[in-house]
Amino acid sequence: MLKMTHLSKVYRTEVVETYALRDFNIDVKEGEFVAVTGPSGSGKTTFLTIAGLLETFTGGEYHLDGVEVSNLNDNARSKIRNEKIGFIFQAFNLIPDLNVYDNVEVPLRYRGMKALERKQRIMDALERVGLASRAKHYPAELSGGQQQRVAIARALAGSPRLLLADEPTGNLDTQMARGVMELLEEIHREGATIVMVTHDPELATRAQRNVHVIDGQVVDLAEDPRFHQQQARAGAPA
Amino acid sequence: MLQIKPILAALKRHKAGTILIAMQIALTLAIVCNALFIIQQRVDRLSRPTGMDENNVLAIQNRWVSVDGKDTAPLIKADVQALRQTPGVQDAFATNSFPLRGGGWSTGVNLVPKNEGKSTAQTTLYFVDDHALAVYGAQLIAGRNFTADEVITADPKDIKSTAQVIVTKALADKLYPKGDALGKQLYLGGKDIPPSTIIGIVARLQVPWNGTWSDNFNDNAMLLPVQLTSNYTIYLIRAKPGQLADVVNSAPAALLKTSRMRVISGDRAVRTYEQVRGDAYKNDRGMAILMGVICVILLAITAAGIVGLTSFWVGQRRKQIGVRRALGATKRDILSYFLTENLMIGVAGVVIGVGLAIGMNLWMVSQFEMARLSIVYVVVGVVALLLLGQAAVLAPAMRAAKVPPVEATRSV
Numbered sequence A: 001m002l003k004m005t006h007l008s009k010v011y012r013t014e015v016v017e018t019y020a021l022r023d024f025n026i027d028v029k030e031g032e033f034v035a036v037t038g039p040s041g042s043g044k045t046t047f048l049t050i051a052g053l054l055e056t057f058t059g060g061e062y063h064l065d066g067v068e069v070s071n072l073n074d075n076a077r078s079k080i081r082n083e084k085i086g087f088i089f090q091a092f093n094l095i096p097d098l099n100v101y102d103n104v105e106v107p108l109r110y111r112g113m114k115a116l117e118r119k120q121r122i123m124d125a126l127e128r129v130g131l132a133s134r135a136k137h138y139p140a141e142l143s144g145g146q147q148q149r150v151a152i153a154r155a156l157a158g159s160p161r162l163l164l165a166d167e168p169t170g171n172l173d174t175q176m177a178r179g180v181m182e183l184l185e186e187i188h189r190e191g192a193t194i195v196m197v198t199h200d201p202e203l204a205t206r207a208q209r210n211v212h213v214i215d216g217q218v219v220d221l222a223e224d225p226r227f228h229q230q231q232a233r234a235g236a237p238a
Numbered sequence B: 001m002l003q004i005k006p007i008l009a010a011l012k013r014h015k016a017g018t019i020l021i022a023m024q025i026a027l028t029l030a031i032v033c034n035a036l037f038i039i040q041q042r043v044d045r046l047s048r049p050t051g052m053d054e055n056n057v058l059a060i061q062n063r064w065v066s067v068d069g070k071d072t073a074p075l076i077k078a079d080v081q082a083l084r085q086t087p088g089v090q091d092a093f094a095t096n097s098f099p100l101r102g103g104g105w106s107t108g109v110n111l112v113p114k115n116e117g118k119s120t121a122q123t124t125l126y127f128v129d130d131h132a133l134a135v136y137g138a139q140l141i142a143g144r145n146f147t148a149d150e151v152i153t154a155d156p157k158d159i160k161s162t163a164q165v166i167v168t169k170a171l172a173d174k175l176y177p178k179g180d181a182l183g184k185q186l187y188l189g190g191k192d193i194p195p196s197t198i199i200g201i202v203a204r205l206q207v208p209w210n211g212t213w214s215d216n217f218n219d220n221a222m223l224l225p226v227q228l229t230s231n232y233t234i235y236l237i238r239a240k241p242g243q244l245a246d247v248v249n250s251a252p253a254a255l256l257k258t259s260r261m262r263v264i265s266g267d268r269a270v271r272t273y274e275q276v277r278g279d280a281y282k283n284d285r286g287m288a289i290l291m292g293v294i295c296v297i298l299l300a301i302t303a304a305g306i307v308g309l310t311s312f313w314v315g316q317r318r319k320q321i322g323v324r325r326a327l328g329a330t331k332r333d334i335l336s337y338f339l340t341e342n343l344m345i346g347v348a349g350v351v352i353g354v355g356l357a358i359g360m361n362l363w364m365v366s367q368f369e370m371a372r373l374s375i376v377y378v379v380v381g382v383v384a385l386l387l388l389g390q391a392a393v394l395a396p397a398m399r400a401a402k403v404p405p406v407e408a409t410r411s412v
């Protein structure tokens, strides 16, 4: 489904070159639920934005659903984002000017879907996340957990094959986080491929597979000493 | 892809800016429509023909000093003689006024003695001689010119009527709508004043005034074969082709050589017809230019307002533009979002603006005898403002389209 080989991403500013990713290799199979963990600044978000075609990369190869994406033009990339990928952001990223219904409708309109089908899908998706009764509410009128569920409904409405989530529970309390996680697991059971970045080790363990990123590279947890140090530190206060 | 419903929904959440721009568009439309209309009216006014061949004509205003008005007949005769002999002069005559001069005589005309009823037509009177038509370059379309011995000499207060008159076609048609004015009679006064016979009709000759009060008799002029004796005498001179510049100097000099009992001074004393026309329509031209400047300024302010507000909105919405891009919007989708949004505000603005424009015009109609606004100006204004809006929004909208999808992941 998602295969990166020797991929690198360099951010160049006038003074420095930052290797956000280097020799990054990952292979996510269709239907997998992968959790990506790693310290802050290690390149998790960078990986996800490249995976989701929000950004281009500097070197290496990236095959999405069997297609090498580096040669696609902007319109083709937009189309893939729209049809194959669902995004869930840490900050929810609902459009504040639109109510819940209109927010969920956004990607469907860009797909040029007929009004009737849009309506059907929106109501289905809102039903899924348990917010059908809040369709006319504005994001500011919802709790964080509810907003994230709307965002999930928005990602789901277009029935994407790949769901990318960047710390979807990062801004939520434990209770709400659990609800969101359960929703993702349910979506996964129905066949979607999910890649989720998280800081929460407990959530990570609930995924089928964990990928650890350090300094822009995927590392094998068992072999990397840095991981053990970090685990020790993270575990200390608890 | 049109997205009217969600754009409308979003605009509802930004009422202040939306209403401000819509009102600005409405006001601009109202003012621009009316200003364009006024400009067109002024331009129509100042392009009205005098009926003369204005090239090569020179007007000299002469005031006699240390000689009584009624004794000026021989002096005028000598002047005209001298002018006609001046090199470069083709012909010349003495008169009381001329088209676009600004002042002159006007009177009522009737088909029966005047004191028996209201006059049929209003006209200006030009006291001329048999050379006038040649100097005017006016076109005689029926009848004949005066002969030299028909020209009488008279004092302004004694002149009541003349046996022969030449009238413009406009006046002739007003008096005799069937078009059979030639040879007919008209009255310039009461029962005791003898009637005049129309011996000739000229195609056109404008009155001396250009204000709105003379608009309804703008082309009603009557020529009377009279050499007026007066303290003021005006000479109209036709120069030979290409010699006008010389005659401007040589003609006044010739007059001064004939007699020194006169004053020819002031900036309106010696004027080519080009200057006469320029002076006459100074206010109209000024008004047209002022209105044009107002239009340009208003349109610029409105465009700047649209650029400003849209730029602000684009800046404010960078994040949601990124989100839209992440959710599959193409650059074109983003561009069309802002163009459509502007079009919708513009449409709301012009709908209100059309009402305002008509209201403003009706108010001016009631206050300043304005004509009714033609719908053409409203349509032109509407199209112009909508296009202006789209043009103004283009740059910020293009900036919006360039917001990268990765903007969605940037925190705040």
Ligand SMILES: Nc1ncnc2c1ncn2[C@@H]1O[C@H](COP(=O)(O)OP(=O)(O)OP(=O)(O)O)[C@@H](O)[C@H]1O
Residues within 6 Å of the ligand: A011, A012, A018, A019, A020, A038, A039, A040, A041, A042, A043, A044, A045, A046, A047
């Ligand atoms: N637009 C950018 N310009 C320059 N450097 C960037 C940019 N985006 C990310 N970086 C750098 O790339 C590296 C990886 O950043 P990234 O956001 O992917 O980390 P992360 O693993 O998501 O961290 P966190 O857990 O804090 O979200 C960091 O050193 C960061 O400073």
Ligand SMILES: [Mg+2]
Residues within 6 Å of the ligand: A044, A045, A046, A166
């Ligand atoms: Mg991150």
